[in-house]
Amino acid sequence: MNVNWDVSQNPALLKLDLYCRGIRLAEDCQADEDGRKILRTRAGLGSGLELLLPGDLWTNVPVTEGFAAQSPYSLHFEQGEPVIRRNGRRVCAVRLSPCPSWYGRTTSSGKPMTSIGSLQGTYLGIYLGRACDFWRGGDKKENCHFCSTGLNIGNDDEKDKRVEEVLEVVRAARDESGVTYIDFNTGFLDGDNYLEVIEPYVKAVKEETGLLVGVQCPPESDFSRYHHLRALGVNRVSFCFEIFDPLRFEEVCPGKARNHGLQRYLDAIEYCVPIFDTTNGEIIAGLESPESSIAAIDWLTERGAIPTVCVFRPLVSTDYKHLPPPRVEELVPVFRHLYEACMANGLPIGIAPNVHVSLVMLPDEGRYLSDDPDRHPWKRAKLALMRNLFRTRFYLGQWFRNGSPRPQKPLCAP
Ligand code: SF4
Incomplete structure (x- = not known):
């Protein structure tokens, strides 16, 4: 069986192609007003329009970057329904990610709630601490060249966040x-005190709240601190080494290379796999060869870690703003391998309840790109069982804790 290359029939291919080409908003399109405002929060690789594609695939589509102005894709409204067209021909109907009711509110201290945290897909992302120290030092700054974090502080994201403010938004x-x-x-924080x-x-x-919690920071120098983090109840840790080719x-x-080195990221991942429910290693496809991205996926999955594979986006004002985005043909083998490698190693993909991610394509979404999506029937049955058990345990835990089975209205409800 071959991959279906028709974007109107294959939502994962459409999701990838939209990452690569972006979308133009038709003149009559009010997407940014009806859906979620485009926020330049401190996530270093995203900044687009949040949409739901067929198959319940959440995505974040570039619109402000220069390359999006040349995109064959455009977003229109037909009888009030948002529709994607490619070169003028209808591809599919989509939904705008719902704009949360709390997005327009402030905390009791007077700060916009979106400056404390924002939804990425269906989860809440909160950036903590001062701006990444790689952005300091003027001409000698050592930021990762794709990153926009240092450009966003003070725009849409708040520098100082108190625990009570974070709790209010949560x-x-x-x-x-x-x-x-x-x-x-x-x-990166000078002093390497991320967990503190x-x-x-x-x-x-x-x-x-007892909600699921994840932490994404550079690796601590003292790995034993991860046991304390686990004792606090953290479910997931993620290490962004971005590039596998040394x-x-x-x-x-340059900053990560000089201060930590690639090996420290890899060592931290191996250390954390037995400790946490999930350990992720994050890479960016499109900034190294597909073969190198595939080698990173193999390295991670063979050790029990789940790869998070971002697609390079040449964000406005970043050092790499002039680079072209990757081509979808280069990405398909990478994301197909992501799904296959996770399945081959029996990794628990797609089991967390109501977690849909817009800024990356998830490993289980790569199934749409597989030569044979039905290849692993028993492993898929086991994953479905795990998903149901995990969901039941989570919502029962919420029910006992809150007296009601929160969350009451999952965002992905049709
Ligand atoms: S470590 Fe790199 S990617 Fe992360 S915030 Fe700093 S510059 Fe950006």
Whole structure:
């Protein structure tokens, strides 16, 4: 069986192609007003329009970057329904990601709630601590060249976030948006004290809500601290080494190369796999060869870690703004391999309840790109069983804790 290359029939291919080409908004299109505002929060590789594609695939489509102006894709409204066209021909109907009711509100301290945290797909992302220190030093700054984090502080994202402010936003996102998972992240901090910064927030959120929590920071120098993080209840850790080719890593991520080195990221991943429910290693496809991205996927999955594979986006004002985005033909083998490698190694993909991610294509979404999507019937049956058990346990836990089976309205409800 071959991959279906028709974007109107294959939502994963459409998701990838939209990452690569972006979309133009037709003149009559009010997407940014009807759906979620385009936020330049501190996630270093995203900035687009949040959409739901067929198959319940959430995505974040480039619109402000220069290459999107040349895209064959355009977004229109037909009888009030948003529709994607390619070169003027209808591809499919889509939905705008719902704009959360709390997006227009402020915390009791007076800060816009979206400056504390924002939804990415269906989870809440919260950036903590001061701006990544790789952005300091003027001409000597060592930021990763694809990253926009240092450009966004003070625009849409708040520098100082108090625990109570974070809790307020978490409560709103849980009660009104059905959020089940909170993702905390930091950039590089001089002093390597990431967990010290993050732990008070993790502790408060876990104790009060019992929601799933993940942490994404550079690797600590003292790995034993990860046991303490686990004891606080953290479910997932993620390490963004971005590039697996050692020479390319040094070119793209000079600060990470000088301060930590690729090996420390890899060592931290191996250390954390037995400790946490999920350990992720994050890479960016399109900034190194597809073969190198595939080698990274193999390295991670053979050790029990789940790869998070982003697609390079040449964001406005970044050092790499002039580079072309990757071509979808280069990405398909990478994301097909992502799905196959996770299945071959029996990794628990797609089991967290109501977690849909817009900024990356998830491993289980890569199934649409497989030569034979039905190749692993028993493993898929096992994953479905795990998904149901995990979901039941999670919502029962919420019910016992809150007296009601929150979240009441999952965002992905049809
Ligand atoms: S470590 Fe690199 S990718 Fe992360 S915030 Fe800093 S510059 Fe951006």
